[in-house]
Amino acid sequence: MCALPGSKSESNRALVLAALADAPSRLSGVLAARDTTLMVGALQALGVTITHNGDDLFVTPPKAFSPAASIDCGLAGNVMRFVPPIAALAPGKSTFVGDERASQRPMSPLVDALRQLGAQCSNDALPFTLSAPEQLTGHKVVINASESSQFISALLLSGARLPHGIHLIHTGDALPSRPHIDMTVKMLRDRGVVVTCSEPTSWQVAPGPIAAIDQRIEPDLTNAAAFLVAGVLSGGSVAVPGWPEHTTQPGDLMRQVLDAMGAHTTWCDGVLTASHQGTLHGVSIDLHAASELVPVVAAMGAVVSGRTVISGVAHIRGHETDRLAAIAAELSSIGVNATETDDGLIIEGTDPARLHPTRVLRSYADHRLAHLAAVLGLVVDGIEVDDISAVSKTMPDFTERWAAMIGQV
Template identity: 50%
Template sequence: MTALPASVDPWPVPRPTGPVQVTVTLPGSKSLTNRALLLAAIADGPSVVRRALRSRDTLLMAAALDALGAEVETGDDDWAVRPGVFDRPARIDCGLAGTVMRFVPPVAALSTAVVTFDGDPHMRLRPVGEVLAALRSLGVLVDDGGRGALPFSIAGTGSVPGGTVVVDASASSQFVSALLLAGARYDDGVDVRHVGKPVPSLPHIDMTVAMLRQHGVEVDDADANRWAVAPGTVRAVDHLIEPDLSNAAPFLALAAVTGGSVVVRDWPRETTQAGDMLREILTLMGCEVGFVDEGLRVSGTGALQGVDLDLHDVGELTPAVAALCALAEGPSHLRGVAHIRGHETDRLAALAAELGRLGADVTERADGLDLRPATLHGGVFHTYADHRMAHAGVILGSAVDDVSVENIATTSKTFPDFAEFWERLR
């Protein structure tokens, strides 16, 4: 696990004095925004990404595509994208954005110049070697000093032969999505075959496939662990970005822990977002969940039931769910998420440490956490520069007195001004 950082302006989590009754409008999905921006940059004409999320991760993606040669105008809500000629040397800052580090290199391979990649110090620890190895096998020149990690460079020749490539995507579904997103622009398309343990977060690959098809790209995903993209044009398409459903977790948890009711506006009736699983999880934990005219309503009883959940496909929800389980009246077992050790931080180790620091009875397992009922107390909840860890701390602070979250600003990765937004809910 990342070394414990010093506290950075710990933010006292406002604790509601009674059941909360609120309706919230959340920013757009980071996953959808960054996929839409990238596809727009390699499309056959200009397009608009509407209700785009404006956050650090999406601004880094926009800057990366600009650096390659596209034009991205980052407005308040609607972002205009014009494809360009990728013929200039570029330096790409990945920050802490896995989508930039993994999705942009296959596009950079279409450039006629050298493109270098680096990011925040922690990003040098996150896995990207499978993407780089796959690009090499497709004929792309990659220089990573044998590290399989940042920093690295791509020396493009203006085209990529493409073809069949074998990857082990058991560490991240983004390895597959990265190759699929650019694949239609390769001479022979791309045929991605996964070998290894099951791919985590499959809904994110489903999201990629669905968006490619919206752009007129032919994708064959009929066989398990194989995705084939045919070569061809990426049609310019305007996108309307859905709310970020994973970011809804702390808000819906507010209903659960206070016995109140929270409505998230514009929750889609059908979606590929992993966060949609919150509807099932919160129902299992004892909440009433259902669609209303405005969106999705969750009502709590103030008491939470323990759960036994395999979160393999929705690992990003683990921090929020773990926080709820620490507040539950019965034991919980969360499993299937060994891969989240390679996210912004080792999330399993971090959750075990921070939940335990506030009195939770938690055991860290190789692929998950066991939690048992315990009396929690106040203290500082460290985030390890991880926005999902911040969400977990906020959930605890909604039910426990005197909880502060260190570096709440890390939520800007996917939710700018989160703290100010949260404080207005009281």
């Protein structure tokens, strides 16, 4: 049995909505990791009171948000995108900074949206200073969010606190990670916010209060992917408790991926079990809706029979690192035939015994690349990763959980 910490995506949305709510909230099971710590710090800088009591966080919204001299976003997309719309509610200047790589992550669609709402921004990427007026005047916002669904979620989360609400329209290519937008909309509606989706690329949020509710965070299903794959590749099985029967988390797609690649998954009373069954093989799959799974799926594809083709994920070039280039480079370095396409990867499965690590695999300060290395290390002798601390972004105790799982498997 492999218990996992709370969902990063749900944790940070819950923190933002609690900060925007009309009364205090209690959040249970919030992920304790760098991304959520950065979110807590950012909200506190804007005047939100957040206290810890065991595994619970108590969030008390301020009567009015205050501008912040410096908000550290680290490398967290949730923080750098969800927090500026809140800062736009605080008249004055707030400055956003981050890790070195943060300046390369897409931000211009959100900055453009904030300008349409009536705020000013000194730059189209981090670092930047946001200057908020006494009251935002904009209502209709048109952006191209094809690089990240987080631009849509960021504006929806704060939309009810705008004087006129927001009418948000996406123009451009298909939106990536659509389930994350569905998660945002559901969490807003759970708090009494009126959200209308008249078309797949259009949303209207009515102005009004955001009700304070106590919430327990679901386990992180994307982080579960590496553990499930480990159980399958080891020839054994891994069970993850607390797996919801119905969820908006994109990581739930991992069940379908494993089944398609010849593994076997079962769900019973909140426990998902993945086990080895028959011959594991490659698959052609569009991961546009769940692109965070790409590194782990690529690792599995590298050591099963046949070809794995991953498509629909061109946007992950703008994640913590250029994930497509990084995955292709690291797999190639151990003898896997892995090539980039316009929107994904082609990976030729190879017998693990024929692979030959020639150097330490690089994590690129990316937690998902560290997961890729961990998965490969189970079946390829000699695999090492240069910086396992990258996992602190979403699971600081990854190595301890991984070691415990290996002992059980």
